[in-house]
Amino acid sequence: MSARPRAAIVVTGSELVRGERTDRNGPFYAREALSLGLTPERILIVGDDPADLEAVLRSASDADVCLVSGGLGPTHDDRTVELVARVAGAALRVDPGLEEHIEGVSRAIADRLRRPYADFAAGVTKQATVPDGAVVVGIAGTAPGLVLQGERCVYVVMPGPPGELRRLWPAAVASKPFQSVLARTSPPGRKVLRFYGASESAVAQALAQAGGDGGGVEATICARDFEIHVDLVVEPGAEERADAVANALREPLRRYLFTEDERSVAELVLELCRARGYTLATAESCTGGLVAARLTDVPGASDVVAGGVVAYANHVKARELGVPEELIAEHGAVSAEVAAAMAAGVRRQLGVDVGIAVTGVAGPDGGTEEKPVGLVYHHVSAPDGEHGHHFSLPADRDTIRSRATVAALHLARRVLTRSRHEDV
Known part of the structure; x- marks a missing residue:
């Protein structure tokens, strides 16, 4: 052509x-x-x-x-x-x-x-x-x-x-x-692979080992929203090579591959909940409702998302989520223990099946040597089990909050699929 x-x-x-x-x-x-x-x-x-x-x-x-x-x-x-x-x-x-x-x-x-x-x-x-x-x-x-x-x-x-x-x-x-x-052209084929937890260099290396671009396949790698998106544009007749490139990416990076279509992680979390008949709520501190916003940005989310609690102050964590004040005093508001209590609390208080909790230090102030700016804890509690995770990212406030939002949604996806071996 x-x-x-x-x-x-x-x-x-x-x-x-x-x-x-x-x-x-x-x-x-x-x-x-x-x-x-x-x-x-x-x-x-x-x-x-x-x-x-x-x-x-x-x-x-x-x-x-x-x-x-x-x-x-x-x-x-x-x-x-x-x-x-x-x-x-x-x-x-x-x-x-x-x-x-x-x-x-x-x-x-x-x-x-x-x-x-x-x-x-x-x-x-x-x-x-x-x-x-x-x-x-x-x-x-x-x-x-x-x-x-x-x-x-x-x-x-x-x-x-x-x-x-x-x-x-x-x-x-x-x-x-x-x-x-x-009339002078035809739509190309397309394959998409979305990774979370893999580095951009690791994906680029896997693509290079697969032979990279050429043979009717154009590959692009884009770091977007703390995920790595790979798009393969496929000319007619190059489908076999596109399959080979996709397989070469899929095999070494399978643990990080979360979808092979255009669905966002928020859509995947909602679909996983629907498939199990679960409802969901969020308990957020440093993200200030961003996790709930991502979920409710998806049309039709109301059949899964019951609501959320923005528990920024400690007394709101205690009063609205039932987090014991002594737990906050002992471990601090930014801790794995408080994140777990927030997730359990929002499940209990809102009567839902899945609770997603986030607490952290978004900065630019408020950090200490023990708990620096960029330290964030997540916890997801669900009938399938529960899991917590944390990261520490020296960055600006917007980046920390965005990273925390995406990480919370991917943690929920992993808990709901019982796949917890990925790096967050």
Whole structure:
């Protein structure tokens, strides 16, 4: 097969350039492009300055597909549609049907806000002005999603809010101009392996011993969220070699391999609980509810997660979780003994099957020579058994809390699968 069509991604918004917000659309576009058989070659983030945006769009136009997000609103600095039209050499026109639709939405907004529609009228016409020949693939709020066939590049122009972009994305993919590009390629196969407790160098060494990239298999190793993620992108006909590479990674690192799909550790913990009919609750000190947040980020978690207790102060540990005050006095709030008592206490107090507890010193202050900043204890109590663990990580507060959250979830996974031999 010839080289895959290339995708360039342009994400607009001065707030992104200033670091006030994190780009979520670029990574989404890249993942989707790859899954469709395109090669995502670059992500370009640019502010709202028209000259800068036009220069970036012209640079991206040498790709087969230019995926753009942002700058579709009704205000003066929303210039994306105008500049895409200029770069593509297309005239602008007002789409009457689109204008009528956006007017209806805007009138409803005006009524709800008790403002005159005249305040919205200019913005309505602006948002209904599209490049000649553009396909309108839908409207999110008052912003239309567009697909435009340029001289050699297909432009996909979508709203900036991630939820709106993702809602309109399937229609953009199904459009005739986009499909004409996809007809020149085919989605690659993909294998994923997720490890926890293995070092990145150990995974890299195993991959090197398997022969690394080549032969139709592209391998990437990414340290993400204190896990090691290996993705194998597989060209048609290279399935046998991909299996060999996966096996070469799997065998020496089996004790650290926790999934071979896209499920997060939080999803795995919830699924393990569901399979056993268990409910779960968390008792957290230094993580301040982050473990519960990870679990409840998963849609449908309510059938497993009953709740949680953020027991930051010692008297809350004693009163709400029933941790004996003398135990805290003897061992300290940051200890294996208190972590075990917190896990047992939240099981008892909330009437659940599984209790996950975390207590530690997140810093930057509060550490001692005996219990330094970065010392964290976890304990999981369940009908399958219970297990505790600890780590000491000299790092900043956010890193310690994030590491503690992930470690607690993996400890729960290990207890629920009765697999406790992994390094935490």
